[in-house]
Amino acid sequence: MKNSSPETQESAVTFENMNGAYKLSVLKSMLRIRMVEEEIAKRYPQGKMRCPTHLSVGQECVPAVIGTLLSESDLAVSTHRAHAHYLAKGGDLKAMLAEIYGKQSGCCKGRGGSMHLIDEKVGFKGSTAIVGNTIPIGVGLALSQKLRGKNDITVVFLGDGAIEEGVFYEAANFAVVKKLPVLFVCENNLYSVYSPLKVRQPQGRKICDIASTIGLHSQEGDGNIVAETHRVLTTAIDVCRQGQSATFVELHTYRWREHCGPHYDNDIGYRSEAEFLAWKERDPIELYKTQLYKAKILDAEKLQVMIRQLETEIQDAFQFAETSPYPPSEQAYSPVFAQGVNINIAEVANG
Amino acid sequence: MGERSLTFAQAINEAMHLAMEKDPEVLCYGLGVDDPKRIFGTTKGLQEAFGEERVFDMPTSENGMLGIGIGAALNDMKPVMVHQRLDFFLLAMDQLVNAAAKWFYMFGGQRSVPITIRLMLGRGWGQGPTHSQNLQAWFAHIPGLKVVMPATAADAKGLLLASIFDPNPVVFLEHRWLHHQEGNVPAGWQDDVLGKAKVLRTGTDITLVAISYQVVEALRAAEVLQSVGISAEVIDLRTVQPIDWATIEASIAKTGRVLALDTGALTCSVSAEIVARSAEKQFSLLKTAPARIAMPDFPEPTSYGLTKSFHPDARNIVTQACKMCCVTEIEKALNSLTVPEHHDVPGEWFKGPF
Numbered sequence: 001m002k003n004s005s006p007e008t009q010e011s012a013v014t015f016e017n018m019n020g021a022y023k024l025s026v027l028k029s030m031l032r033i034r035m036v037e038e039e040i041a042k043r044y045p046q047g048k049m050r051c052p053t054h055l056s057v058g059q060e061c062v063p064a065v066i067g068t069l070l071s072e073s074d075l076a077v078s079t080h081r082a083h084a085h086y087l088a089k090g091g092d093l094k095a096m097l098a099e100i101y102g103k104q105s106g107c108c109k110g111r112g113g114s115m116h117l118i119d120e121k122v123g124f125k126g127s128t129a130i131v132g133n134t135i136p137i138g139v140g141l142a143l144s145q146k147l148r149g150k151n152d153i154t155v156v157f158l159g160d161g162a163i164e165e166g167v168f169y170e171a172a173n174f175a176v177v178k179k180l181p182v183l184f185v186c187e188n189n190l191y192s193v194y195s196p197l198k199v200r201q202p203q204g205r206k207i208c209d210i211a212s213t214i215g216l217h218s219q220e221g222d223g224n225i226v227a228e229t230h231r232v233l234t235t236a237i238d239v240c241r242q243g244q245s246a247t248f249v250e251l252h253t254y255r256w257r258e259h260c261g262p263h264y265d266n267d268i269g270y271r272s273e274a275e276f277l278a279w280k281e282r283d284p285i286e287l288y289k290t291q292l293y294k295a296k297i298l299d300a301e302k303l304q305v306m307i308r309q310l311e312t313e314i315q316d317a318f319q320f321a322e323t324s325p326y327p328p329s330e331q332a333y334s335p336v337f338a339q340g341v342n343i344n345i346a347e348v349a350n351g
Numbered sequence: 352m353g354e355r356s357l358t359f360a361q362a363i364n365e366a367m368h369l370a371m372e373k374d375p376e377v378l379c380y381g382l383g384v385d386d387p388k389r390i391f392g393t394t395k396g397l398q399e400a401f402g403e404e405r406v407f408d409m410p411t412s413e414n415g416m417l418g419i420g421i422g423a424a425l426n427d428m429k430p431v432m433v434h435q436r437l438d439f440f441l442l443a444m445d446q447l448v449n450a451a452a453k454w455f456y457m458f459g460g461q462r463s464v465p466i467t468i469r470l471m472l473g474r475g476w477g478q479g480p481t482h483s484q485n486l487q488a489w490f491a492h493i494p495g496l497k498v499v500m501p502a503t504a505a506d507a508k509g510l511l512l513a514s515i516f517d518p519n520p521v522v523f524l525e526h527r528w529l530h531h532q533e534g535n536v537p538a539g540w541q542d543d544v545l546g547k548a549k550v551l552r553t554g555t556d557i558t559l560v561a562i563s564y565q566v567v568e569a570l571r572a573a574e575v576l577q578s579v580g581i582s583a584e585v586i587d588l589r590t591v592q593p594i595d596w597a598t599i600e601a602s603i604a605k606t607g608r609v610l611a612l613d614t615g616a617l618t619c620s621v622s623a624e625i626v627a628r629s630a631e632k633q634f635s636l637l638k639t640a641p642a643r644i645a646m647p648d649f650p651e652p653t654s655y656g657l658t659k660s661f662h663p664d665a666r667n668i669v670t671q672a673c674k675m676c677c678v679t680e681i682e683k684a685l686n687s688l689t690v691p692e693h694h695d696v697p698g699e700w701f702k703g704p705f
Contacts, residue, residue: 140422170415338463
């Protein structure tokens with residue numbers, strides 16, 4: 001096994017000895033993502049969210065766990081399927097939904113839509129729509145963190161398809177050369193749009209092994225199991241934050257709904273209903289709930305309270321998005337350039 | 352502030368030193384920035400003065416390394432990326448077009464990308480199809496990019512400083528045939544602005560709007576045109592995005608004739624934009640159809656033989672200007688132009704290899 005995790009010291013803080021409140025916070029984050037995405041799916045056919053939208057249903061575990069392990073000064077960048085990453089990093093729900101609705105109160109004032117999310121206040125530096133586009137950008141953020149001598153890290157979210165982009169190798173290579181504090185989080189959901197992994201990458205070759213060969217500290221894990229995801233990510237973040245190595249994790253998971261849009265698409269022929277059902281049996285939320293019930297951390301009442309709180313928050317946020325005004329059409333012609341001089345030029349002139 | 356004579360390349364180098372000294376967040380990187388040749392001398396002394404963290408060589412990864420610069424810029428660094436040939440930078444179009452150019456507008460105007468990308472373009476000495484492309488029009492076509500093309504040593508310094516401290520992504524295009532050109536360059540800090548052209552020679556009969564190396568040819572042509580009674584005004588555009596329309600339009604209003612000079616291929620060129628705009632906005636002021644001189648719509652071949660008449664120069668400008676001004680003494684004018692012995696070098700001192 002090439003993965004370097006066995007040689008790495010396990011973090012002292014294991015998931016098992018985290019307290020109940022923490023474990024419930026992970027559940028709440030997962031539920032929140034699921035409920036937001038399901039509400040988008042439900043309302044999407046109304047035709048008010050008029051942009052390509054990629055849902056993360058089925059993939060809630062990885063973002064929810066990593067969200068609890070980062071600080072606000074850590075940075076993150078993501079992909080076209082970014083709702084879960086944005087929310088888990090602390091991104092503003094109302095601003096995200098308003099953006100999907102194309103409203104002035106959206107996080108990009110309606111200029112980006114679902115695939116372009118940003119919340120600088122919480123270190124979510126941006127998601128973009130071109131596969132692999134934010135990979136080097138995340139590495140550059142990590143370069144700036146290292147040059148500043150800060151203890152922060154940058155998380156780059158990517159999928160299995162992005163591993164096929166040349167820019168991944170370019171950026172990963174540089175991150176290794178410079179030992180940058182970057183963590184690549186690869187959610188392998190087996191599909192790039194409708195193209196299965198087996199026609200895109202040789203069978204038997206693991207993505208985490210490619211990363212390891214490049215020189216990244218690399219691990220893999222089951223991205224539908226909270227405890228395992230927590231173990232893998234905690235180790236990776238420790239290695240990264242201590243400046244030992246740029247790190248990579250491959251976490252296996254599955255996209256429930258169509259690549260882009262609100263529907264299920266198991267009937268159109270690129271994957272089987274049986275495959276979907278097998279993964280649905282491994283619903284990360286149900287698996288985790290069962291575990292928490294067994295450990296007597298969760299009971300039906302606690303769950304109901306949690307769901308009711310989330311429902312209220314989510315309905316409020318949709319209400320906000322739907323009732324916010326569109327930006328006036330003249331705003332399409334807002335400046336493409338920032339104004340001013342990016343230095344204290346007065347000081348230069350006087351000096 | 353005294354004036355000294357510096358080459359264009361030395362002026363670039365001086366601007367880099369000043370910028371890095373002034374602002375610790377300015378970085379300089381690119382393939383070969385610390386190698387023995389120091390990018391034609393333009394990065395000389397930088398690593399010694401500012402250290403290996405701020406001045407660094409890079410893997411041969413044009414797209415990834417541009418993205419890395421963009422990421423650093425998104426966290427308030429001011430990277431200056433360098434490529435010895437524009438053509439290699441074509442591998443970085445995703446990061447340039449989909450990230451750097453879009454970020455400010457797309458994310459609602461909350462975060463811009465203060466990166467400067469120095470690209471060298473050129474011609475001659477058999478550079479051939481993939482080492483000589485002048486693609487300024489590509490970059491100028493993308494909303495969100497500034498495109499700078501200095502022609503003089505003083506502007507190379509002033510415009511590079513302005514580019515580095517501009518909050519937006521700037522593509523800074525240096526013509527290899529200008530690197531050796533000398534000019535007076537004020538010492539010390541130099542304030543300049545992007546988007547402002549300069550009138551290098553005033554005239555009343557025809558406006559020559561030139562960019563980059565074509566400014567040199569335009570000035571040569573203007574001198575000769577004077578001898579046949581044509582008073583040519585020469586505008587050095589300096590930046591091709593944004594274009595300083597006010598300066599161009601004021602000049603055309605005076606002369607009624609415009610000839611746009613480009614170092615790139617003719618079709619969809621910067622010169623095409625100038626001709627189109629003058630026809631749209633100043634039609635009734637024009638005494639003759641606006642015209643342009645640019646590269647033929649062919650890849651630049653390598654052979655000394657094939658390139659003999661490939662690049663339009665002062666001779667083409669003189670001929671065209673005489674026609675536009677209805678002056679028939681074209682032969683007389685051309686005879687007074689000095690023609691270099693070899694068409695493929697900026698001067699006899701140039702012995703290659705690139």
